Structures are given as C-alpha cells and as structure tokens.
Amino acid sequence: MLREGQIRIPSGCAISGIMNKKGRVFGGGDIINSIAVMHDRSNGLGGGFAAYGIYPEFKEEYAFHFFFDHTTIKNEIEALLKKNFIIASGEAIPIRKSKSIKDAPLIWRYFVRPKHRVLVKQEVDEEEFVVRFVMRVNSEIDGAYIFSSGKNMGAFKGVGYPEDIGEFYRLEEYSGYLWTAHGRFPTNTPGWWGGAHPFTLLDCSVVHNGEISSYDANRRQLEMYGYKCVLQTDTEVVAYIFDYLMRRQGLPLDVIVKAMASPFWHEIDRMNKKEKEILRAIRVVYGGFLVNGPFSILIGTNQGMIALNDRIKLRPSIAATKGDYLYVASEEAAIRQVCSKPEHMWMPRGGEPVIGLLEASQPTRVPVRTEQEKIAINS
Amino acid sequence: MQTIDASGMLYRDLNELIRDSVSRGVKEIRLINVNGHRYIGDGLAKEASIIIEGTPGNDLAAFMEGARIEVHGNAQDGTANTMNGGTIVIHGDARDALGYSMRGGEVYVRGDVGYRVGIHMKGYQDMNPAIVVGGKAGDFFAEYMAGGIMIVLGLGLAPDEDIVGNYCGTGMHGGIIYLRGEVAPEQLGKEVKVVSLTEEDTCVLDGYLDNYCQYFKVKREEIDKKPFCKLLPYNKRPYGNMYAGW
Amino acid sequence: MEYCIIGNSAAAIGAVEGIRGVDKKGTMTIISDEPYQAYSRPLISYYLAGKVAEDKMYYRPNEFYKNMGVELLCGSGAGKLAVREKTVILRDGTKKRYDRLLIATGGKPFVPPIKGLEKENVHTFHKWDDVKSLAEELSAGCKAVIIGAGLIGVKAAEALLCLGVEVSIIELADRVLSSVLDEQAAAIAQQVMEEHGVKFVFGDTVTEVLGEGRVEGVSLKSGNKMECDMLIVAIGVVPNTDIVKGTGINVNRGIVVNERMETSVDGIYAAGDVAEGKNLLWAEQRVIPILPNAYKQGETAGVNMAGGNNSFTKGFAMNSLGFFDFKMTSAGMQGGEGYEEIYTLKAEEKFYRKLVIKDNRLMGFIALKNIDRTGILTGLIKDQVEITKFKEALLKIEPGFAEWPKELRKERMLS
C-alpha cells in the first residue's frame, strides 16, 4: 500500500489552538481536552500537537523530532547529524504505552546547532541550512523523517485519535505558551505517522482542516524555490508557503494572509487607489500562493498564532479571548471545554485572519480592509 | 546645446535623459564618450538633433520618426531599424542590416556598410526612404527591397574591389538602386535588372549627392567622375505564381 | 370658425383634410353643383369603359363627410358671392355665411364656337354626368369623333374603344398629347393608339357639326368631311371662375393666389384647377390642372384657413397616362434654350426616356413603356437635386439609387 507522500490523501479535520500572549506557560491538558471534544471530526487515523515554549533549556538549539523505522537508520542519521551539527542533547521522546496507539516508530529528539564551518562552506544562513537539511532527510533518506525542527517548540503526532496521541506523548507533562492540536479524518489510511498534523518547518507549524484545490499550482510554484513537497499534503504546502513568504520574502503577516486568502477582485476594485495598487500587486505577483479550496488553518510560530479561513469560508472556525488567552477552534465547544466563559467570541469571516502575537497587548482580530489593522499588524 | 557624457552610463539611463531633454524642448544634444550605448534616438518623434561622439550601440534610431542624428565615428548593427522619418549622418562606416524595413527618412554613411543593408526597405505615398553609402556595401544589399532609394558611391575602392557584394537586390520588388560604376550580373539577385538612367534619375540623384558632398565635405566632381547604373526589379510581384491552391 | 368650400373635388377634399388637421371644431360646408359626394374625375373614362363600378367612383369613403364634420350641400351650387357680407348665395337662394371661404370650383371644358354644336350627341368629357349621358347613347360599332388629342381626348378614346366604338381624333396640332409629349414620344404614342384602332387627323379642326338634330358628321377646316354618330369636344379645360365675377377677386387666367392659396380678398382662398398659383418651372403664375396639384393646393389652403401656416409653391405638371397596356409618365418639362436634354430612344421597343435638365437639375422627363420608379425622377424635379454625377443612370429602364453619390443616396433614400 502506498503511504502518505507516495499518494495524496484528502482529509477532513478538527483543529484547536490556545495561546497565552503574555508568554505564560501552561500544561498540555487543556489542548487535549479541547481537541477531544471534537472526537467525531477525526477517525483515529491521525492526531497531533504543536507546543511552543516547551524546551526553555535548549531554546538556542533546533529541536529535531525524528521518526525512525528502525535502529539502523537511527544510527546513520546520528552520524549525519554529528557531521553537520553540534548535538547538545539527544534522547527518545518519552511516551506512554497505550492500547489504542499501535505500530509506533522509534521517536527521538535531538537538540542541535549547525556547525559554523559547514555554514561557511555552503554559504547559507543557519535557518536555510536547517531547512535544506530537513528537506534532504525527508526526501532522500528512507526510514527517517524529521517531523519537527524549530527552536523551543515541538510537534507530537501519530496515527490515532488526537486525545490518544496526547496521552501517548505524555503532553500533560510539558508546559508551553502556545498549543495547537489536530484531529484528522483521512479518506484512507496514511499508514504512516509522518502524515499526521501538525506539519512543521523550523518553528512554523501548521494544523489544517481542509483540502487545497490549488494544491498542485501551489506545489509547483514552491518547487521553483527549492521546496520539496514529499508528503503531498496540503498542510505541508501551507507550511512552505508560509515559510517562503515570511522567512524568505520577509513579507509582513498581513501581506502573507492576503496572498494566501486574497480579497476578490471585485472587492479590490472598490478599494482606494493605494490599497488597490497593493492588493493588485499581491495577487499578481503571489497568485501562485493563493490557497484555494476549503480550509481553516492554524499556524503556530515562536511569535504567535495565526488562524485563517479560505475566502468563501468553506470550513468552520471560531475564535475567543479571555484575559491573555486566545482560543481558536473548529467548534465553539472545543473552546468552551477549556474556557467556559470567554470574554469575547467571534466567527472570523472568510479570508479574515485571527492573529495573536506574543507580547502584544491584545490578540488582534483583523478585519481585512482598514488602515488601523495594518498598523496593528505591523507594530 | 546640451552635452551629456555617456561614459559609465547605462543605455537605459542615457536614453531616458535624452527623451527627457527632448520633451523639455532641447533642440540639440551632444553625446560624448558614447560606446555601445544601444537604442539612441529609439522611437524619437520630435525635431531634435543628436550628435554622437564615439561608437553608438545597436539599433541606433530604431523606429525613429523625425530626429536628426549625426555620428562622429562608426555605427554598429541595426541602425535605422524600421525608421519612419528623420536623418542620420554617419561620418564613418555602418555595419549590418542598416535601414532594415526603413520606411522614411534618410541615412548617409560616409564609408562602407555591412551585410543586408536596406533589407526590406519600403516606400509609401510621400515617404521615400533613402540610404546613401559612400564606400561599398556587403552581400544581400537591398534584399527584398520594396521601395525607396539606395545609392552606393564606391568611393575609395581598391582597383579590384566590388562596389556591392553578392545577391544584390535579391527578392527586390520595388524601389530603385543606384550604383556608381558597374556591377557584374552574377552579383545580382535574379529579380533585378540593370537599366540606364533617365533624366529624372539624374535629378533625383543630384539632391542626394549634393547632401552627401555637403555632409562629408566631398567634392561633387569627385563623384561625377564615374557614371551610375540603375537597378530595378523585373516584377513588382516576383512570387505571384509560386503557389497552387489546394 | 365657419368654413365654406365651393366645389367638391380633390381640392375641396384636400382642404377639408387640411382644415381638420388644424381645427377639430369649426363647422364646414361644401357647396357642390353635382349631386354626388366627391368622386374622382379622372375615373370617368374608366367608368365609361366599365372598369370601375359606381360604388368605386367615390374619392373618399361614404362616412367621410360625417367623420369630418362637413355639411355637404349638393346639387344647387353656388350662384353668387357676397364678399362684403362673407356670404355665399346658392342658386336656390340659400345663403351661407362663412369666416373662411375656399373657391375650388375647378375647371370647365373649353368649348369653341363651332357651328352646330348644339346638336344631340355632342358631348364634353369632364364630369360624371357627361359620361353617364354618353353611355346611354353608345352602342358597339358606332362612330365617334373626338376633337382634341390631349389627355382627355386620349382617355375618352380608350374608353370608347373598350366599348367597341370606332374612334377618330381630330387634332389641330401635329401630334398627340402635344402638351405632354415631345415629337419622338408622340410618334410612339400615336403608333400605339393607331394599333388599337384610333384614326387621327392632325393639323385640322372641326368647323361645322353636320346633321339634323343628331350629329351625323363633321366638316373640317381642310374641307374634308367625316361621318360620325357622336362628337366629343375634348379640347381642354379652363378655370371655372364664374363665381368670382364682379367680386373684385383678382383673376388672370385663373383666380390668382399667393403661396398660401389666398386670393386678393381677405379670408377667401382658391385652390385646384380654378387657381393660378406659383409653380416650380415657370416664373409666372400658372394654372396646373392636375389632381395631385389640386389636392395639395386644397390642403395648403385648408391648413391656412384654419390658422396654420403652409405654403405651396412647387407645383408642376405631371401625368401618368395609360393607353390600354401602354404606359407613359411625364413631369415638369420645358426645354430648348438653356436646357440640356438627354434621352434614350428604342423606337422598335417603344421605349423612350428623356430628361430635361437645367443648371444640372432635372426640370422634366418623359418615360414611355417602362415607367417603374419614375417617381424618383419626379422627386428629383420637386426637390431640384443636383444630378450631374448620376444623370445618365436616370435613363436606365428602371432608375434607382445605386449610382448616386453615397451621401446623397443615404440622405434621399432613407430620410
């Protein structure tokens, strides 16, 4: 049977995200409880979490989470790591045996820093080096898969219901300021843990509910810029788009969300001249990154969380705030489960991002068209 | 008169500067240290005079509509490409494909010109383009010529040197070529015949020759020492019967 | 406003329609000396020939007078005109006051003083009653002499031929239809008529009507004599101006009117065959005794009588004349000095087309045999269009617009 990456598997999903914008950390229990409420949105064939702020002791190292098919490949990879990185620590990720979780691969983590002379030799910066390394391992080395590669964050995922995956990874033992979760409903069995969400690259993690109809247009656009879409999943494509636009192109968040879920031309036509010029330019230049088809998406980074819907809102999402907390989920109940009385709760419009930045005074609800909002995002 | 030092300038910047000046009403521009700057005078429709010192780049005066350009030096390939109007005076040689598809205006070259000069030159109504070459021309001179006037003077030829190369006037179906001296039949395209000059021809020639003499300070007597021959196409439609309906 | 119209033919009807176009209320009276509602005078020859039944003689539907609010006083006719009192006194003594009066009394046959004209079987050919009485006396095989080969004489001849009458025409001029046709055309027309059995005597005239009581023959100026059973005087028509005698209304050949159809007396208008008005071709005023002219003058007068403003200055003669299946049209004309004439003649085909041009404008034409679309020529005369660029094309069997300059064609053709 073909596994994820060899074929494209459409999926339905549940997503949830919780963050404390002041950076206060909290345990993984809430996110598990939240995603568990939406049990019926997944089918036991994929679940996962991304957690930020969980490795304060290694916050300068890239935390590589690996799936290994067998020990031989683990040894090969460790040799490769040693060649390229200074390894601050390496260990099996603690797990809890569970009846419902079967066929788990070997799951390890390494806290690494690229060796300076390797960077100099390849004439790339640290992040680009890490990206290329991850791409290389994931596309070229059979039996090993890096499913998390950011600093002070980690992804935890596998085949199973998300609440079982959470239990499996003992997430209640971690403390983070931003958690995202995903329950997956793939149409056929991915047969492989790497296919679960979140998908990450560096510190960018994506959980995603949807199917991207523009997948191949986006993929082929990305591949022009050196990305290798090994998983054939929409999530992977979204993560790369985000990485490309944010890290490589250095675009501000509001521009990125407008590239990914741009206003319609008839809306652009109604804007003032300046806005129109920008929006037109974004669409014309980044048309290949327009994410088309139904999606609601949660992107986590070390700076915060962004939730985004497709332009015509073909998938649900809801957001809420209470105090320093920002919640986003597929269903209201998932928020109520962990925050029974939110101060503010709203349904973002299609294409309208919910952006929560760390240390920002308020999580920002971003109505698409006002000047004010731009300033808020840029600040 | 405005002087622009082109050394170190990109052609795009130079040309923008020229366009700006002309649109501001500057009538005469002197470009110094020109070397390989392309497209000078491209599409220029206004009355203006550009004096170039150096070697202008390719497509000098392409699509030009009315300006006057004087080159103190040699011009490169593609000069007067699809030119519609204006005058170019080159105090040196010009290279290949001078006056490609030229429809109007006049080009005077003191020295020699390269291959395919005047290729597909055409005339229309009162637009009667002309190229006057002081020295000799390369092969395929006036290929496809459909209109206008091409004059080669052959001044300063070595004794055994030909005034034009091979395939002169090949595919010609309009216009007139005047060659000062003789041309061997094997040098001509099969569409061209040699005829003698009429009085009208002499009148037409006079004007261009006087201009040549004036521009380049050449004595008219020098030119008049040798008679001209005239080349005309046999047929306005050389390929009229080439096809059979399927 | 009270309108009164004397006469009940085309000009009168034109006036009624002209008045009602402007004034929906005023009362109208028509005084006629004939016992009919308006009928078409040109139809009398068709009536005689049996081509038109009695009920088809009428120029307008029966309900016309009622619908138009016209009181028709038939039969008696107007006897006298009291201009100062604005009153018409009928022959029966009835008085009819008016605010505006139109004299549309038409023409009357010109009957020269010939000895013996008082005999029975001498007829004019002008009114319905003329042909009714004529019809009573006719029988197949009888012989008729017609004096005059003009329009009336020719139409009378055609009708009589239809009825099996032997017809001879005596004409003082040297050709038929001399007022309408030139020599070349007349020759063809004469040939056609002769082929149908008409006998002609040209350059001669009747000096005496022979017979006792009834006509038995005529003797001619040339000395010749002709036997006949009846005589029709069809020399011509003159304006019937009797009613205005002594009124001070200015009369020349007809009642003189200006372009508004006003006579020299305020409130009194004249139109039709009785009126002498401005015209297109002649500098002097003329009587143009044709139906279209009568109608238009009547209409013009009517509009003006009702307070509107209309003028008619472009009258000119025009005729469409058939002789059995042979067709002729003509319009306008004059010729000679200062005129250009171009024509096509195909005598053996009886085709003739002539254009009379002055200052590059069409002044008249004759069309024989092929008359289709000759209205285009009439229109060119009427509007005095410059025709230099396409005049030759107008000689074609069927003239059209194709040869015209594009702009003129579009303007004329689509307006």
Next chain:
Amino acid sequence: MKRVYVREEYCAGCGLCQVHCITAHSEYKGDIIKAYKKSFPRPLARVIVEEKRPLSFSLQCRHCEEAECVKACITGAMQKDPATGIVINDTARCIGCWTCVLVCPYGAVRRDETLHKVAVKCDMCAEAGGVPLCVENCPNGALEYREER
C-alpha cells in the same frame, strides 16, 4: 414612427428580404416553398433590391409623413393610417393608373398586373404585426426597424 432602414454597408444583396416579403404577402404565410410554388399569382416583392457591386441595398416604402402617393392617388385607395402612420393601398379601389408610381420619390411602389392592375407596396407586414419580415430575416442585420435617428 418605426421604419425600415437599410445599412447598405452590410447588405449582402442576397435577396432574402424579397423571398420573405413574397412569402409574407402570399396566401401561404410562413411557408416559402408553398408561397413560391402554389400561390398564383405569386405576389410581387414589396422590397426592392438594388445592386451595383459591391454596393447593394434594399428599399421599402418610407411611409412618408407627407406621402406624395396618398395626395396624388386619384381614387383615394392610397391612404396613410392616422394611427400607425403606415401607408396602405386599398387594392380593391386601386385601378392601376400608376400616378403613385409617378410621384413616389423612392420608386417604392410596384405595379402588379398579374390579375388586376394594382399598385403594391410595403405594408410593414402590418397584418402580422411586429417586425417586418424582411427585417427579421435579413441574415446580416442590414435592415433595421427603428425610429428615425
């Protein structure tokens, strides 16, 4: 009033206006084949097509405001309908004197002598109502039925 206007620049001179005119004025309306093969006499086309290549155009009665044919008609057969403005010849009263032919400045009145002598002319297909059939069937939109511009 609405009239038929020809745009000669688009008239292909095909003559279909005449075919449809004839059909419309035959006893077999809507059936061209019967109109041509069975009507006797076959009606005359009321639309005239002139051609002088490359020019061609068709022309129908203009239904003049001041209709010369109406004023000149000696029988009163030719009348302009005050309501519709359409000039119609009452063929029952027409005696074929051709005065209308003589006065029509467009040459738009035709002589029909097949059975009786009567003048025939465009009646705007008034009987059928709607767009005259010559206009409706012009394959190139060369005929327009519209108000005067």
Next chain:
Amino acid sequence: MSLKSYVTPSFLIERNKERCIKCKVCVQQCANEVHRYDEEDDEIISEEHQCVNCQRCVTLCPTGALTIRKNPNELRQNSNWTAEAVRAIYIQAETGGILLTGMGNDRPYPVYWDNILLNASQVTNPSIDPLREPMELKTHLGRKPDSLSIKEGKLQKKLPPQLELELPIMFSAMSFGSISLNAIKSLAEAAKQEGTYFNTGEGGLHRDLYQYGENTIVQVASGRFGVHADYLQAGAAIEIKIGQGAKPGIGGHLPGEKVEREVSETRMIPEGTDAISPAPHHDIYSIEDLRQLIYSLKEATNYEKPVSVKIAAVHNVAAIASGIARAGADIIAIDGYRGGTGAAPLRIRDNVGIPIEFALAAVDTRLRQEAIRNQVSLVVGGSIRNSADIVKAIALGADAVYIASSALLALGCHMCQKCYTGKCNWGIATQDPQLAKRLNPELGAQRARNLLRAWKHEIQEMLGGMGINAIESLRGNRLMLRGIGLTEKELQILGIKNAGE
C-alpha cells in the same frame, strides 16, 4: 495546347428541386460562381468544380434545398496513394506550384486535449457554484517580480506593466489583409466589451481601430508592415512575432490582390503590391538579437508596455522559451502545430512543429525548473477549440490562451480552408468589398462576445467543480488533470498521471 485538368471536383452539390424556388440567393452569394441561373430553362445549375464547400449557399438557402457532400467518386482503394495524395500530384503537375492552403493542420494527428480528463470535487472538498459565488477568471499577463516590497502600507516599487484580462482568452494575431476589417472590428469590439485583447497580426492598425487601443496587442513581425511610433504607442502591449504554428520557420506573402486601398494605407505599402514578410526578422539572427529588439521596443515605448514574443511550437521549444524569458520578454506566446493561418504551404502546415499540449507542458516545466516561470507569462494557441481545452491548458501551466480559428468560426467561418483565395463567402478572409460587407461587425462582435461569455461560464463551471474560485489556483495545477489512452512517455511529458492513478 491546353492541359486537361485531371482534378475532379471535391464536392457534389445536390439541389432538391421540390424545394428550390429559384430565388437565386445561392447564385447571388457564391463568390466562386458555382451556381448560375439558366434563363432559357428557368433552372438553377450548379457547376461543382469551383465549389469549396463553404456552405454559404446551404446556410442562406431559404428552403433548405441544397446539400453539399463529399464527391463520392473514388479512386481504387489504396491506403498509401490516398485520393488526396494523388490529387496533390495532379495539381502540382498542372501548375508547378507550392501547394497552398488555409486554416490549421487537418491531419488525423492525436489531439492531446481529448486525452486529458479534468477533476471534480466529491465530498472531501465542496465544489463551488459559480452562478452564485464569486468565480474569478481575471488574469494578468506580464513580468512578475520575484518579490514585493511593501513598507508602511506602501508598495516600494511599481509592478511592471501588465495586461489585465477579465478572462484568460485573447484573440490571436490576424492581420488586416488576411482578414477583413469587419472581422477585426468584430473581434476588437468583443475584446473591448469582454475585457480582453485582440492582436493586429502583421497588418498594422487601421485608423478605425485606434479607439480599441487599450484592448489591442500590436504585432511587430518581420515585414514591419504598418509599424511606426504611433502604432507602437497605440496598443496595450507589443508582440514580436517570430513564428506561427501553421508555418514555423517560413515567412509569408500577402498577395497584391488583397492589398486594396485600406489595407495599403494601414500597412503603409503601395496598393496592389505583394506584402512580403521575410522568414526571419533580419534584425534577429540570435537570441541576443531578440533581446535587442525587445529592448528597442521597450525603449520606443518608455517601458510602459509588456512585450510578448510569439513563437511556433517546435522541437526544442522549452529551451527557446527559456531563452526568450531571459531575453526580457514579458509574455511568451506559443503557437501549436494546429494553429490556423490565412495561407500556408500545405506540406509545412501539416508536417512542421509539435502539438501545443506538449510544448506547453515542456515549457512550463522547464521554466519552473529554472525558477523563472514567474518572470514571464505564458500564452498558448493553436487550435483551442473549446473551454475545456482552455481549462486543460491553464492546468498544464498556461496563463491564458489565444484563440483565432474558434473566433473566426464564431464570426461565421465554415472551415472551407480557402482563405488564401480571398473569396471568403463569409466576408472574413477577404478584402473584396462585396464579400467583406457580408460580415456585419455588430453581429460579428455579438457572436464573438457570446462565444467568450459561453466559454467563460463553462470555465467557471469547471473551476467550480474542482473547488477552485480563482484562475490562478488552476494555473499549473496538473493534479487536476489525468491522462487517458496515453503512453507513459506522453504522460511524462505532460506531467500528469493516468486516469485512475
């Protein structure tokens, strides 16, 4: 001694006498004088030798009395020496001429569009209903920068000039001369109304068409006919024509008969002279020369207009396209071997070039491999027959398509392939005023507009079915395509999977 022609009529005209009313419409309409009226016999007689099967008489016959069919005469069955092969030899033996034909390649080569199937959403994502929800086809053609710099809500650098299309369909180059002014006016008006572009071809821009400048792509071809400063300024973009799918590698002659007054004025050549377009541009003998002309044109128009380069799809089209992109072109137009033409040598038309489907796939792939796909827009043409072809083309990687044959069909072309005779009975490929006026540009524009609108709706339906509501998400989205009946190699070149995969 006259040579008896062995060429028999290609078509047979059947006249149903029961139906024929002898109205002579057929006589009047046939520019080839096939029909004539015999006054003596009161019959219409058809002489088929000149019949080209344009169907004008059939279409206009008011009683449907005419049928034109293939002449059933057959030579002895021979799979090698087909009737056409024999006929060609007879014609050439009689004339000594190069066989000339019109419209596109009609050989039974595979049409790859017909071997490609489209995807649609079922369950896992919703299809979108374009009748009620937004469905965007707006397309921009022109060079796209690799990145945008936006600071303080301001664009730091203007976009390079772009053509803005309301739908990804443009009218391909057809010159005034090859087609009538009325045909061009029809397309120009339709382009204006529907927010797209028409292309002048190498025919110059007639004075009546300057009003359509904003919707015009002006072409500069090897003959440079009608090219002057105002012309270059008049259009929204400039296209350098290198080649054309129907006749890659060769030039063209517009015969003098077609150079009547208006054509002469527009092309700026004397009336009645042949307009000879050389095979190459004589200022382009190399890729760097192409760059020179591209920039010459940009200089002449102040860098305000995108410059397109049109090439025929030939064997190494991918490498050529890459070179063109690097030479500074903003748009590359590729014309496949089925592309139409007013006149092309038969053997060239039928034997030179490659299918547009392959060319497009190869070019798009190559430009992506070189990471320069963004720098240039890709327009493809060469027998785009319907909206599905367009959707497939865009999914293969095109930005937009050029249509010409389809557009002419919309105007009334009946594919008789005799454009080169100048006797187009439909008023399209002719300068004979008697024929040209048969195409009323108002009706033509309406028909062309209707076609664009119909296709627009269909494209929207297909996009909606895929769950996509903006055309950019279809561009290069080859996952939406599956091959059927194709070899591994063909699938590989097209970059698509087989149906069922």
